[in-house]
Amino acid sequence: MELEVRHLRALCAIADAGSLHQAARRLGVSQPSLTTQLQRIENVLGAELFLRERTGCRPTSLGRAVLSRARPLVDGMSDLVTAALAEAEAARPRGSRLRIGSTASRVIGGWLRRLRVALPGTDISLRVDVSAHALLRSVAASRLDVAFVHEVEGCPLTLPEGLEQRVLLDREPQFISLSRDHPAARRRVVELGDLAGDPWMVDPTVDGEWDGVRRVLGAAGLNPPVLHGDYLTAASLVVLGEAVAPCQPTSGPRDDMVIRPLLGDPLAVRLLLVSRPGTDIEVVYAQLEDAYRDAARRASGYHEWLLRHRSPLARTS
Structure with missing residues (x-):
């Protein structure tokens, strides 16, 4: 070496x-x-x-x-x-170009589609990365123009000097995915104590993810078995009843698993759009907000949550 x-x-x-x-x-x-x-x-x-x-x-x-x-x-x-x-x-020929980055999100497709309509003729590229910090460094180094990232509560991101941020949602609750046969799946809201005996699946490569889950479980006095792996693998284990896993509230319904909010919303992230100074992000932000609102509306459980909390993102028109 x-x-x-x-x-x-x-x-x-x-x-x-x-x-x-x-x-x-x-x-x-x-x-x-x-x-x-x-x-x-x-x-x-x-x-x-x-x-x-x-x-x-x-x-x-x-x-x-x-x-x-x-x-x-x-x-x-x-x-x-x-x-x-x-x-x-x-040296690059001048032309409209927009380089966007994002951590994993079910909003990306709708955001990208809306940007292509709102910015015709613009060369739009997308980079998806599990690491928010890696995306922030790319924005700081001018390899990306903007990045849509999530910041796990209790694990603040280190924002490179000079970057600007705009908050899409100050606190997005993280829901829990369960097999349809899980006893807690019959409830509209799940308590952490209902999951004390279940293995939890967490992706440690996502910045702050494991720290956030560990903090919440520790505060609740729980020490369940924890499996480390990606969330694609997690979904297959959840379906079989071998694990439960935190998930984004915009997760769509599936026939083989259920998505439920946690009582008191102990797990949460902050959603940010980060850019370099001087970057015009008004259109970019507006299309992101619309895409997020649409994703929230399609996830009925999350839309109900937004309505209960009187969030402006619950608006459908």
């Missing part, structure tokens, strides 16, 4: 964050993946670069020496990429 700039960037992130957990969030990777990467780097160098303590990570003397050489290289590469992107942008 040869050390590359991405390895040096990881070392700098760990030192700056003071913990593997926080560094992984900033880099948009899972903590186990970053831990493995650090171990491989240390194996190459033949010594520890960080002392793992209960309060976080602290550089060893060798770690400080490596960091002193790594930072100028990482900063230099960042400057080089920024300059290259600026030159490429300046």
